[in-house]
Amino acid sequence: MSNTYPEHPPYPEQQPADELVDEADHQTHGHDDDHEVFYDEAPVLKRSRRNKIKRQRRRRRNVIMLVVFGVFAAGLIGVVLLLQNLLGMNELKDYEGPGEGQVTFTVEQGAGPLAIASSLVNQDIIASTDTFVDEVANQAEGRVIQPGQYPLKYRMPAAAAASILLEESNEGVHYAAINRTWRQEEVFKALSEGTRIPVAEFAKLAEDPQALGLPEQARNLEGYLFPAEYRFPLDITAEEILREMIGNTIEHLESDGITDVDQQFRVLTVASIIEAEAGEADYGAVAGAIENRLQPDNTETNGLIQSDATVTYGLGRKGYDITPEEKADKSNPYNTYAHTGLPVGPINSPGGPAIDAAANPDDVPYYYWVTVNLDTGETKFSETLAEHNAYTKEYLNWCSEQEEGRCS
Numbered sequence: 252m253s254n255t256y257p258e259h260p261p262y263p264e265q266q267p268a269d270e271l272v273d274e275a276d277h278q279t280h281g282h283d284d285d286h287e288v289f290y291d292e293a294p295v296l297k298r299s300r301r302n303k304i305k306r307q308r309r310r311r312r313n314v315i316m317l318v319v320f321g322v323f324a325a326g327l328i329g330v331v332l333l334l335q336n337l338l339g340m341n342e343l344k345d346y347e348g349p350g351e352g353q354v355t356f357t358v359e360q361g362a363g364p365l366a367i368a369s370s371l372v373n374q375d376i377i378a379s380t381d382t383f384v385d386e387v388a389n390q391a392e393g394r395v396i397q398p399g400q401y402p403l404k405y406r407m408p409a410a411a412a413a414s415i416l417l418e419e420s421n422e423g424v425h426y427a428a429i430n431r432t433w434r435q436e437e438v439f440k441a442l443s444e445g446t447r448i449p450v451a452e453f454a455k456l457a458e459d460p461q462a463l464g465l466p467e468q469a470r471n472l473e474g475y476l477f478p479a480e481y482r483f484p485l486d487i488t489a490e491e492i493l494r495e496m497i498g499n500t501i502e503h504l505e506s507d508g509i510t511d512v513d514q515q516f517r518v519l520t521v522a523s524i525i526e527a528e529a530g531e532a533d534y535g536a537v538a539g540a541i542e543n544r545l546q547p548d549n550t551e552t553n554g555l556i557q558s559d560a561t562v563t564y565g566l567g568r569k570g571y572d573i574t575p576e577e578k579a580d581k582s583n584p585y586n587t588y589a590h591t592g593l594p595v596g597p598i599n600s601p602g603g604p605a606i607d608a609a610a611n612p613d614d615v616p617y618y619y620w621v622t623v624n625l626d627t628g629e630t631k632f633s634e635t636l637a638e639h640n641a642y643t644k645e646y647l648n649w650c651s652e653q654e655e656g657r658c659s
Contacts, residue, residue, distance in 0.1 A: 343378040350376075350404025350411065358416070360398045360428055360480070364388075367396060367416070377409045386413035397426055399482040425483040429476065429496070431602040432526050434564070438476045438600060442492060445481075452489040463490075463497055466512045474519035474597025475500045503603055507610035520593050522601035522609035527560035529620065530628035531604050537620055538612035540632065545592065551618045551636070554591035561585045564598040572658070621646050625658065 356376060358367055364387045368380035377383050386409045387396070396416045403412055427445030429438055439453040456462075460469040469475075477499035483492060504515045521541055529537040544552050559571040565585030566577065578588040585594040601609070617632040619639035623646045631642040650658035 345382050345409050346378050346406045347408065348406075350407030352405045354403050354405055356401045356403045357480075358396055358398050358401065362396075362398070364396070371403075371412060375405055376403050376407060377412050378406075379409065383409040383413060386410045387417065390414060390417050397424060397482065398428070399424070399426065399480055425481075425485060425487065427481045427483070429478040429481065429600065431478045431605070432599045433476075433478065434599050435471055435473045435476065442489075446483060446487070446489075446492070448489050448492075453493065456490055456493055463493060464501075465497070466516050468513075468516055468596070470596050472497070473599065474516075474523050474601060476600045477503065478600045478602045500606075503606055504610070507607055509610050516596070517593065518606065518609045519597045519601060522605040523597035523599045524556070524558050524561060524594075525608055526599055526601040526605040528558060528622075529630060530622070532628065533620070533630045534605055534608035535611075535613035536615050536617065536632060537630075538608040539615035540617040540620055542612045543615070543618050549618070551634070556587040556593065558587045558594075561587045561594045561598055565594070624649055625653075 354374065354376060356371065356374065362370075364384050365380065368377070368383040368387075371377045371383060372380055390410075390413050394417050401416055403415060425446040427442050429441055433441070435457060436450075436454075439450045439457075442448065442453060443450045457472045460472055460475075461467060463472070465472070465475060472493065475497045476493070477496050479499065481492075481496075483495075500519070501515065504510075504518060507518075509515050509518050521538060524541065525534050525537050541556060543549060544554065544556050547554075559573055562573050562577060562583060562585065563570050565583035566573075577583075578586070580586055581589040583589070585596075585598065587594055615632065616634050619633045619636065619642075620630055621639065621642045622628060622630045623642055631645070633639045633642060646658075
């Protein structure tokens with residue numbers, strides 16, 4: 252099919268294209284004398300469509316470029332953030348303000364600034380290990396942070412934390428660390444080394460335990476010298492040190508509800524045996540077994556505790572290797588093979604967990620216990636002697652595979 256249009260003058264060849272477009276836009280028809288003239292609009296419409304298509308393509312290119320640029324920018328930002336995290340650039344350098352709440356922070360023996368800083372960060376006391384280490388270096392002036400306990404705050408500035416730790420050190424202190432299971436003479440030696448007070452001064456005071464508030468049955472200060480890390484003032488005396496340690500023990504007993512002085516002595520005696528005979532995980536069960544042995548209706552051991560540790564304490568040595576003759580020796584007041592009931596007093600310095608167990612023993616059916624592996628601390632309990640003997644053989648077999656002296 253073809254379209255027929257009325258005749259009309261041809262477009263002048265010399266007429267510019269833009270004028271043609273203009274004419275097409277503004278003149279759709281005209282009059283020439285006696286007949287109407289129509290202009291062919293096809294070329295103009297085609298050109299308009301082409302321009303529209305060009306504009307659409309240009310817009311699509313712009314959108315694509317914007318999307319590509321956005322993806323690139325997002326990727327670049329991600330890389331920057333990743334590098335900042337890897338390099339620690341986003342790490343919080345310090346806390347502002349005075350801090351919040353209260354926390355007792357412990358500096359362990361031998362801990363350096365970096366180890367201290369790491370522990371401070373883990374407890375959310377400071378924000379950055381590097382900032383704290385720098386502050387210590389800037390403030391130290393020859394001082395070092397001493398082991399002990401310090402009152403700090405959560406989320407406090409590193410400079411403030413360093414100042415407190417160093418300021419306490421600058422005051423000058425005597426430091427002594429007292430371990431669990433230590434006997435009185437070992438405690439006195441450590442106190443003397445930390446304070447330069449002669450051992451003889453402590454030993455002299457121990458000869459009159461009642462003058463320091465201990466009950467009449469106490470023969471010495473054994474059991475009352477609470478094991479812990481101590482930081483004493485430089486001008487402290489031997490008596491003041493011993494009173495502080497005894498006070499800590501009494502305070503712990505009272506926190507367990509043990510207020511009667513005779514009952515306190517009994518609990519400390521049991522706790523000292525637990526400390527010598529068991530690992531901490533088994534304190535409660537061993538305490539329960541000891542209480543079973545102390546019951547008047549006990550026909551399994553007939554009131555005998557039979558602790559090797561008490562026997563060797565009375566012999567003035569450490570260890571668990573005792574002879575049948577030593578087990579039968581009634582001249583040893585600490586011999587719980589020859590004497591029923593508890594020994595005449597504590598045999599070491601029991602810590603808080605052992606005191607807690609002695610004050611609140613587990614309700615168990617056992618009378619016997621033996622640690623069958625000294626490395627792992629595995630302890631086996633039994634109700635009968637036959638079962639106990641089997642476990643004792645297991646322990647002896649383990650000992651036979653160890654170096655000489657391991658089980659003595």
